[in-house]
Amino acid sequence: MSDNAVEMRDLVKTFGGGRSLFGRRASEVHAVKGISLDLQRGETLGIVGESGSGKSTLARMLVGLEAPTSGTMQIDGKPWAELAATGSRAFGRTIQYVFQDPVASLNPRKTIGEILDVPLRLLCGYDAGKRASRKKELVDAVQMPLDTLERFPHEFSGGQAQRIAIARALAAEARILVLDEPVSALDVSVQAQVLLLLQQLRDDLGLSYLFISHDLAVVESISDRVAVMYLGEVVEIGPAARLFAAPQHDYTKALIASAPRLTSPDIA
Amino acid sequence: MTDMTLSAPEPRKRRSNWQLLMANRLAAAGLFLFGFIVILAVLAPVLPLPNPDITDQPNRLLPPFADGHLLGTDHLGRDILSRLIWGTQVSLIVGVSATALAAIFGSLIGLVAGYARGATDSVLMRFVDMLMAFPYILLAIAIVAALGPGLLNALYAIAIVNIPFFARNIRGVTVSIRNREFVDAARLSGKSHPAILFTEVLPNVLPVIVITMSTTVGWMILETAGLSFLGLGAQPPTSDLGSMLGQARAQLFTAPHASIIPGIMIFVLVMCINLLGDGIRDVLDPRLRSGALDRPMPITKIDRKTKPAATLEDAPALVVDNLSTGFDDGKAITPAVRDISFRLGKGECLGLIGESGSGKSVTALSLMGLVASPPGVITAGGVYVGGREVLSLREQELIGLRGGRVAYVFQDPLTTLHPLFRVGEQIAEAILVHESVGKSEAHRRAVELMETVGIRDARSRASAYPHELSGGQRQRIGIAMALANDPDIIIADEPTTALDVTVQARILELLQNLRRERGLALLLITHDFGVVAQVCDRVAVMKNGEIVEQGETGAVLRDPQHDYTKRLIACVPELGEGQAFLDRVRPLFVEART
Numbered sequence: 001m002s003d004n005a006v007e008m009r010d011l012v013k014t015f016g017g018g019r020s021l022f023g024r025r026a027s028e029v030h031a032v033k034g035i036s037l038d039l040q041r042g043e044t045l046g047i048v049g050e051s052g053s054g055k056s057t058l059a060r061m062l063v064g065l066e067a068p069t070s071g072t073m074q075i076d077g078k079p080w081a082e083l084a085a086t087g088s089r090a091f092g093r094t095i096q097y098v099f100q101d102p103v104a105s106l107n108p109r110k111t112i113g114e115i116l117d118v119p120l121r122l123l124c125g126y127d128a129g130k131r132a133s134r135k136k137e138l139v140d141a142v143q144m145p146l147d148t149l150e151r152f153p154h155e156f157s158g159g160q161a162q163r164i165a166i167a168r169a170l171a172a173e174a175r176i177l178v179l180d181e182p183v184s185a186l187d188v189s190v191q192a193q194v195l196l197l198l199q200q201l202r203d204d205l206g207l208s209y210l211f212i213s214h215d216l217a218v219v220e221s222i223s224d225r226v227a228v229m230y231l232g233e234v235v236e237i238g239p240a241a242r243l244f245a246a247p248q249h250d251y252t253k254a255l256i257a258s259a260p261r262l263t264s265p266d267i268a
Numbered sequence: 269m270t271d272m273t274l275s276a277p278e279p280r281k282r283r284s285n286w287q288l289l290m291a292n293r294l295a296a297a298g299l300f301l302f303g304f305i306v307i308l309a310v311l312a313p314v315l316p317l318p319n320p321d322i323t324d325q326p327n328r329l330l331p332p333f334a335d336g337h338l339l340g341t342d343h344l345g346r347d348i349l350s351r352l353i354w355g356t357q358v359s360l361i362v363g364v365s366a367t368a369l370a371a372i373f374g375s376l377i378g379l380v381a382g383y384a385r386g387a388t389d390s391v392l393m394r395f396v397d398m399l400m401a402f403p404y405i406l407l408a409i410a411i412v413a414a415l416g417p418g419l420l421n422a423l424y425a426i427a428i429v430n431i432p433f434f435a436r437n438i439r440g441v442t443v444s445i446r447n448r449e450f451v452d453a454a455r456l457s458g459k460s461h462p463a464i465l466f467t468e469v470l471p472n473v474l475p476v477i478v479i480t481m482s483t484t485v486g487w488m489i490l491e492t493a494g495l496s497f498l499g500l501g502a503q504p505p506t507s508d509l510g511s512m513l514g515q516a517r518a519q520l521f522t523a524p525h526a527s528i529i530p531g532i533m534i535f536v537l538v539m540c541i542n543l544l545g546d547g548i549r550d551v552l553d554p555r556l557r558s559g560a561l562d563r564p565m566p567i568t569k570i571d572r573k574t575k576p577a578a579t580l581e582d583a584p585a586l587v588v589d590n591l592s593t594g595f596d597d598g599k600a601i602t603p604a605v606r607d608i609s610f611r612l613g614k615g616e617c618l619g620l621i622g623e624s625g626s627g628k629s630v631t632a633l634s635l636m637g638l639v640a641s642p643p644g645v646i647t648a649g650g651v652y653v654g655g656r657e658v659l660s661l662r663e664q665e666l667i668g669l670r671g672g673r674v675a676y677v678f679q680d681p682l683t684t685l686h687p688l689f690r691v692g693e694q695i696a697e698a699i700l701v702h703e704s705v706g707k708s709e710a711h712r713r714a715v716e717l718m719e720t721v722g723i724r725d726a727r728s729r730a731s732a733y734p735h736e737l738s739g740g741q742r743q744r745i746g747i748a749m750a751l752a753n754d755p756d757i758i759i760a761d762e763p764t765t766a767l768d769v770t771v772q773a774r775i776l777e778l779l780q781n782l783r784r785e786r787g788l789a790l791l792l793i794t795h796d797f798g799v800v801a802q803v804c805d806r807v808a809v810m811k812n813g814e815i816v817e818q819g820e821t822g823a824v825l826r827d828p829q830h831d832y833t834k835r836l837i838a839c840v841p842e843l844g845e846g847q848a849f850l851d852r853v854r855p856l857f858v859e860a861r862t
Contacts, residue, residue, distance in 0.1 A: 050768035051739075065452055089458040097456050105449040109471040122458030158624070168457065187623035187795065192839040192853045199850055214768065217841035221849040241846050258773035259843050260798025262825055 004074070005176045005208040006039035006062065006095075011071035013057050031057040033232040034071070039176070044202065044209040046223030046240065048216055048255065054232040055212045059178045062210065064091040076176060092123045096169035100181035102161035106153035112139075112164055113149035119171040138167040142197060159190030163197065170201065178210045183218060195222055216259050220244055228252045288551045295547020298540035305537060309357035317350040321505040329523040342512070342526045343519055351512060352533055358508040359537070362423050362501075363489035369427035370488075371481050374434020379473065381435070382442025383465050393439065400432045405494065412500040419508070422501035426491045434480055441476045445469050475552045482548040486541035493534050509534050567637035567666055568593070569645045570659055576650030583655035584613035585756050585789035586635075586674075591649035593634045601645055604630045605813040608649070612757070617783060617790040619800035619821065622810035623836070628793045631810070632761050635791075636670050654756065672702050675750035679762040681742035685734040691745045692718070692730025698752040717748040722778055740771035747778065757789045758782075764799065776803050797840045801825055809833045 013032040032054040039045045049055045060066040062073065064084055073080035076094045083090045099105035106115055116138060120131045139148050142163040153161060162182060169177055179198070183191040199222060202209060213219045219226055220240050227237040228251065236249040247253045290296050308315075318336075324345030332340045332348075339348040381392040399407070411425035412418075445451065446469065454468045493510030495501040497517075502508045507515070509530045516526035580587060591608040594601040605627040612618045622628045633639045635651050637659060650657045653673055658666055670676075678684045686694060695714035699705065705713075711730070718726035721744040734742055743763060750758050760779065764772040780803060783790050792804055800807050800821060808818040809830065817830040828834045838856060841849040 050770065063456060065455070088455050088460075092456050092458045097452070099449045099453065101449060105453045107450040107454070107468055107472070110468075118454065118459060119457040165453075168453065172457070188797075188836060188839040189623065192841075192850075193857055196850055196854055196857065215841075216769075217843045217845070217849070220843065220846050221841045222847070244844055244846075254770055256843065258770040260769075260772070260776075260796060260802050261843060262797055262801045262837070262840060 003040060004038045005041045005043075005076060006037075006210065007074040008035055008037045008058075008062075009072045011035045011058070011061065011073065012069045013054070013061060013066065014069045030232055032061070032068075035229075035232075035234055037227060037234065037237070039208055039210055041175075041208055042202075042206055043225065044211055044223045046219035046226040047210065047212045047229055048214065048219050048226060049229035050214060050255075052231070053229040055229050056180055058229075059097065059180045059210065059212055062178050063095050063097040064088060065097075089123055092119065092172050092174065094174050095176040095178065096172050096174040098162075098165055098169050098177060098179045098182045101185055102158060102165045102182075103153060103156075105165050106161060108153055111150055111152055115153075115164070116149070116168055116171055119168060123172045134171070138171055141170065141201065142167045157190075158186050159194060162186060162190075162194055166194075166197070166201070170205070175206065176208045176210070178212070180212045181214070182211075184213065184215065191218070198222065216244065216255060228255070285551050289547050292547045292550060294543045295550075298543030298547065301536065301540040302544055305356060305540070306360065308353055309360055312353045312357050315353065317353065318347045320346060320350040320354045320507075322346065329519060329526065331523075332525050332529075339529055340523075340525050342516060343523070348526065348529055351507060352509075352529060355507050355509045355512050355530065356533060356537070358419070358502060358506065359489050359492055359510070359534075362419060362426075362492045362508065363485055366423050366426040366430070366488045366492065367481050367485045369423070370430035370484070371434055371477055373427070374431040375438045375473070375477050377431065377435040378438025378440075379442050379465060379469065382439040383446050383461070383469060385443075385446075389439075392435070396432045396435045399428070404429045405491075408491070408495060409498070409500060412495065417500045417503060419496075419502045419506065422492060422495045425495065426488055429491070430484060430488065433484065434477070437480050438473060438477060441473050442469060445472050479545075479549045479552050482545035483542070484545075486538040486545065489541070490534065490538055509537075564640040564642070567641075567663055568634065568639040569596075569641040570637070571645050572648050572659075574648075575660060576657055578657050578660055580652045580655045580657070583652050584611050584616075585654065586612040586791070587650075587652040587655075588631075588635065589650045589652065591631070591634060591651060592647045593630055593639055594645055594647050595643040596645050597643060601647060603647070603813060604644075605634065605810075608815055610808055610815065610818060612789045612791060614756070614789055615783060615787040616806070617780075617792060617804045619804035619807040620791060620793045620810060621795065621797065621800055621807055621836075623795060625812075626810040627813035628795075628810050629761055630813075632676075632759050632791065632793050635759065636674055636676075637666055638670070638676075668702070671698060671750075671755075672753045673755055674757045674759065675753070675755040677743075677746050677750045677758060677760040677763045680766045681746040682734060682739070684746060685742060687734055690731045690733060691737065695730075695745065695749050695752055698749045702753045713752075714748070717751055718745070720751065720782075721745075721748045722774075723748075738771075739767050740775060743767060743771075743775055744778065747775075747782070751782065751786075754786075755788070757791065759791045759793070761793045762795070763792070765794070765796075772799075779803065797825070797837060809836070 011032055012034055015029040015031055016027055035058060047055050047058070057066060061068050062075065067084065075083060078094065083094065113135060116135050117131060120126050120134055126134060135149055136146060139146060144160065144163055148164065156164065183194050186194060195218065198209070201207060211219060211223055223240045225238065226240045226243045227234045228249065230251045236243065236247065236252050243252065244256060247256055324341065326345065327341050328343055328345040330337050330341040332338065334340055337347050337349070339352065342348055342351065377392050377396065381389040408425040408429050411428060412421050415421040415424065451464060451468055454464045492501055492508060493513065496508050496510030497514040499514060502511045512530040513527050520527055576589060588608055588610050591605065592603060593605050594603040608631055610618060620628045620631060630639060634646055646659060651659055653669060658669060685691065692711060692714045695717055696710035699710045699713055715726045715730050718730060723729050723741060723744055737745065764775050767775060776799065779790060782788055794800060804821045806819065807821045807824050808815045809832065810816070811832050817824060817828065817833045824833065825837060828837055835856060839853055
């Protein structure tokens with residue numbers, strides 16, 4: 001059991017429903033319909049799917065930003081419900097989240113130093129001296145210059161902001177990271193650099209990643225295993241190389257056929 | 269710094285808030301006048317003024333400029349100048365403190381309601397609605413009646429009456445900020461809800477609070493005056509501007525100065541506060557500051573040193589010749605694209621590729637003079653459509669070409685389609701702008717176009733609203749609108765970026781078919797080499813506003829000449845390559861790091 005960083009069993013999330021003030025039944029959206037997945041320690045599990053497939057809902061449930069309608073989750077060996085009962089700090093110490101839009105995930109009115117200070121103070125409980133040295137280490141780990149700490153988010157490009165967001169996720173010293181489309185908003189060359197950084201951090205720190213993206217090639221380049229989501233369900237899961245070489249499910253095949261390629265056999 | 273796209277942009281000199289405020293003449297005048305009045309009111313105790321409360325019956329109702337009474341005396345013989353300055357002091361104190369109280373409680377309600385949502389939101393907002401449902405002056409009178417007349421009670425009444433105004437404003441802003449990702453991020457950093465509300469959300473709401481306060485102070489002073497005029501505010505002998513006015517009302521015909529003078533004071537005070545408030549709002553509102561609300565000119569400003577030839581012999585559908593566009597910040601023109609040249613033939617597809625900030629969209633918009641001016645300026649070069657230089661045309665002729673000979677397809681059709689009109693009407697409108705045909709004929713053609721772009725059941729879908737269609741269908745509508753007038757050239761700016769890959773594949777296929785069947789010249793702007801490889805005959809690679817390489821797509825992809833192109837192509841992960849991709853790109857960035 002303890003081999004798995006994350007275990008999800010029959011996870012369901014339904015939005016809406018319930019009754020309005022006048023007793024009318026509100027319409028329901030089934031975002032996630034009975035998903036069971038395991039993320040092994042030190043592994044990168046890729047999750048691919050198109051918009052509306054429920055990938056982000058799944059991720060937000062894992063980090064406690066949404067509560068599942070039914071089903072259970074174990075995160076780092078601890079039941080989700082137990083973590084939720086102890087509050088957001090317990091979550092933050094075990095699992096962290098990197099957002100798609102790095103600029104929007106940094107408060108525009110705070111310096112990077114202030115942003116990084118929060119998890120170090122609240123989640124790790126370090127004193128001021130230790131926090132200052134940790135902040136320097138973190139900035140260094142994501143390959144940013146030291147003066148980053150005194151600057152404001154708008155002074156950075158998308159790729160740099162995503163490095164900072166990764167540093168914040170690392171600050172909590174959680175061993176599990178949920179990466180929700182971390183490179184989708186970035187230019188290709190910056191995307192490659194962020195992927196390299198993520199790979200290096202995983203190897204150096206022994207992290208486990210749940211890597212969500214709509215870009216098949218990106219997911220394939222960093223993942224050990226890949227799960228394909230379609231309309232709230234996992235339709236196929238397998239080792240990255242096998243899944244893309246020999247897709248079983250029709251939807252996976254359609255996805256792979258649609259992906260634009262540099263060298264496509266059918267172009268004259 | 270390792271990001272290779274990071275060019276060093278010159279730190280743009282932004283004018284400080286103070287400079288911006290001073291640039292607004294009316295606001296500056298308001299500020300100085302207000303400052304003068306405030307100083308007078310503050311200095312009231314030390315100025316050589318007679319006691320405002322000493323009555324002097326023999327000298328009652330003296331006109332202005334009387335001996336020892338510059339502004340005359342009132343019906344009890346009190347010095348009006350002295351009472352005016354003291355009264356102004358009272359009015360200011362009450363108005364400003366009422367604003368502060370309303371701002372504190374209103375913002376608090378708004379913040380909590382907007383952040384908590386759900387039941388808390390409903391209860392708080394219904395309470396606010398209840399306050400709003402009463403005519404405000406009636407409510408204020410009722411509150412004063414319950415608490416008893418007096419200046420302090422009038423202050424409470426006015427503060428309470430204005431709470432809804434703040435609460436509603438602040439709630440709206442809070443709701444939008446609450447959904448931003450940095451709020452979620454703060455939660456994951458271990459912050460509690462109150463901490464997030466006051467340290468993450470509040471700093472972002474603060475400018476709105478300040479703006480709302482600055483625009484309400486004047487109103488509050490007016491309301492205090494109103495209550496005092498009715499005898500519910502300041503009680504004799506103290507008086508504020510409103511009660512001076514109220515007491516002098518009886519002598520309005522025999523001694524008009526006694527009521528006109530405080531009336532003028534109220535008018536001047538409220539006017540200068542409102543002017544100042546508007547000025548502060550303009551300075552603090554980032555949308556106004558960026559000039560986004562300035563009305564752009566119908567076509568981009570064109571300021572070329574030399575005019576290119578008016579026509580071009582043997583020209584293909586589109587020729588762009590040494591085009592340069594820049595942005596004018598008032599002092600200098602910062603170039604955005606420089607010396608862009610390319611040719612595009614009938615039935616051909618040229619891909620314009622580059623990373624963010626490379627100037628691809630500015631190029632696309634410059635072709636038809638669509639770059640917003642100010643600040644855009646076309647500084648050099650020419651654009652030939654069918655051999656005719658279009659930037660030299662008269663304004664109306666150029667506008668006539670847009671959507672006619674040259675049509676655009678944009679990235680997100682949800683933002684380019686009007687949300688309140690049916691899609692069929694919008695396509696028909698595109699036809700009607702250029703051709704005088706009947707409404708029903710236009711509608712028939714709109715349905716035809718929808719069939720052309722592959723919308724099933726076009727007749728009934730024509731009466732759908734944009735939000736009822738999926739992203740792919742919306743983009744098909746966008747393409748149908750572009751096709752409405754049988755253009756020669758379609759400029760598609762990232763047409764598939766907002767779409768899922770399976771939908772993207774179908775939209776690209778549609779564009780390909782249209783190009784073949786109708787002989788369209790297609791200029792495709794994208795950041796995706798995969799899309800270029802699939803669709804384009806030729807490709808131009810842009811970097812920092814210049815085309816660094818141009819050539820046949822296959823050749824450029826196989827054997828890129830420019831270092832930048834090589835690097836860009838190398839950074840694109842190929843499906844099927846797997847983890848080998850990261851090993852392959854690692855060496856590219858090693859030298860940059862050390």
